[in-house]
Amino acid sequence: MDAINQCTCAGHLAMATVPKQEWCEPYDCEIALTEGTIFPCLNLTFYKAPANQKKLKSCSSLSNKDERDREEMMTELSAISFMLNDLTLYLDTHPDCPNGTPLFHELLAKRLELLSEFAERFYPLTHLSMVTGEFDENRYGWSEGPMPWEGACI
Amino acid sequence: MFAYEKRLQFPVKIKNTNPDTARLIMSQYGGPDGELSASMRYLSQRYSMPVKEVGGLLTDIGTEELNHMEIICAMVYQLTRNLSEADVKRAGFDAYYIDHTKGIWPQAAAGVPFTSLEFQSKGDPITDLFENLAAEQKARTVYDNLLRVIDDPDVVAPLKFLRAREIVHFQRFGEALEMTKEKLDCKNFYHCNASFDKIGKK
Numbered sequence: 001m002d003a004i005n006q007c008t009c010a011g012h013l014a015m016a017t018v019p020k021q022e023w024c025e026p027y028d029c030e031i032a033l034t035e036g037t038i039f040p041c042l043n044l045t046f047y048k049a050p051a052n053q054k055k056l057k058s059c060s061s062l063s064n065k066d067e068r069d070r071e072e073m074m075t076e077l078s079a080i081s082f083m084l085n086d087l088t089l090y091l092d093t094h095p096d097c098p099n100g101t102p103l104f105h106e107l108l109a110k111r112l113e114l115l116s117e118f119a120e121r122f123y124p125l126t127h128l129s130m131v132t133g134e135f136d137e138n139r140y141g142w143s144e145g146p147m148p149w150e151g152a153c154i
Numbered sequence: 155m156f157a158y159e160k161r162l163q164f165p166v167k168i169k170n171t172n173p174d175t176a177r178l179i180m181s182q183y184g185g186p187d188g189e190l191s192a193s194m195r196y197l198s199q200r201y202s203m204p205v206k207e208v209g210g211l212l213t214d215i216g217t218e219e220l221n222h223m224e225i226i227c228a229m230v231y232q233l234t235r236n237l238s239e240a241d242v243k244r245a246g247f248d249a250y251y252i253d254h255t256k257g258i259w260p261q262a263a264a265g266v267p268f269t270s271l272e273f274q275s276k277g278d279p280i281t282d283l284f285e286n287l288a289a290e291q292k293a294r295t296v297y298d299n300l301l302r303v304i305d306d307p308d309v310v311a312p313l314k315f316l317r318a319r320e321i322v323h324f325q326r327f328g329e330a331l332e333m334t335k336e337k338l339d340c341k342n343f344y345h346c347n348a349s350f351d352k353i354g355k356k
Contacts, residue, residue, distance in 0.1 A: 018329065018331060046298050050310065089326050093330060126158075148160055
């Protein structure tokens with residue numbers, strides 16, 4: 001007798017399954033950044049971590065208005081960019097999602113705009129943003145601005 | 155290829171010097187379940203993934219782990235940048251200081267240097283995806299352990315962010331496992347290694 005054909009087990013033995021995520025309405029992008037995910041359904045918190053969903057602390061201690069503006073814009077850029085990072089991973093496993101795809105394109109355009117504006121007003125964060133924004137071609141630019149690990153607010 | 159963008163994925167702005175905290179957090183740079191290990195794991199595994207979309211996911215998560223490595227290094231740097239002579243004499247950071255001064259070097263909290271033995275690239279898609287699911291859980295446990303002993307809100311905010319990423323990545327690797335299973339014989343997922351054997355391709 002063929003033992004395999006006798007087996008009537010439901011599902012698969014010796015294999016694990018993770019349910020596929022269904023779309024859930026994403027957080028506002030600044031909340032998403034502090035929470036570490038754009039999806040409320042994946043925000044499974046640890047009891048010792050602060051649970052309150054609030055935006056990142058602003059750099060209100062900075063006395064120079066230009067620096068304050070720069071930090072505010074950097075926060076906006078980080079929030080939009082993170083939303084894209086997380087949405088990219090979602091779309092890698094849900095390429096046909098009718099909710100995620102239009103949002104992806106909308107965020108891409110917004111991010112490009114912010115990167116260009118940041119380069120124009122402060123300093124370039126990427127090489128490309130020196131081309132997409134108005135940038136003096138006699139200015140090298142790439143060495144300008146604080147290094148990211150310095151924590152610009154301090 | 156990789157191109158640098160001059161910012162951190164999550165901002166790190168730590169005011170208070172704390173070499174003890176730095177030594178603990180350093181484990182997520184060079185420790186067994188750290189971000190360097192994570193990034194090298196995924197970026198190494200992607201070449202032998204038979205499902206193209208899964209190779210794409212490994213590239214995207216592996217790249218994100220490089221961002222996380224940079225966040226951890228920035229935290230260690232900011233926690234130690236104003237280190238005094240008195241600080242380095244205190245037990246806890248003194249041994250690290252003797253070998254590295256304030257330089258950033260990948261090691262575990264207990265001082266074991268970074269090694270590629272911490273991660274695996276096995277050349278079998280099922281095995282590698284289970285390695286990744288386990289790795290995300292191990293890293294999540296380390297972040298839980300850090301959050302239990304650290305109170306400085308400037309340090310807690312990025313740790314909370316990084317912990318949440320482990321759970322999202324676990325979910326995505328689970329979905330990648332489902333995508334891989336769809337290409338295999340559902341009566342016996344172990345009939346062959348889809349990355350090596352030329353049989354059983356759907």
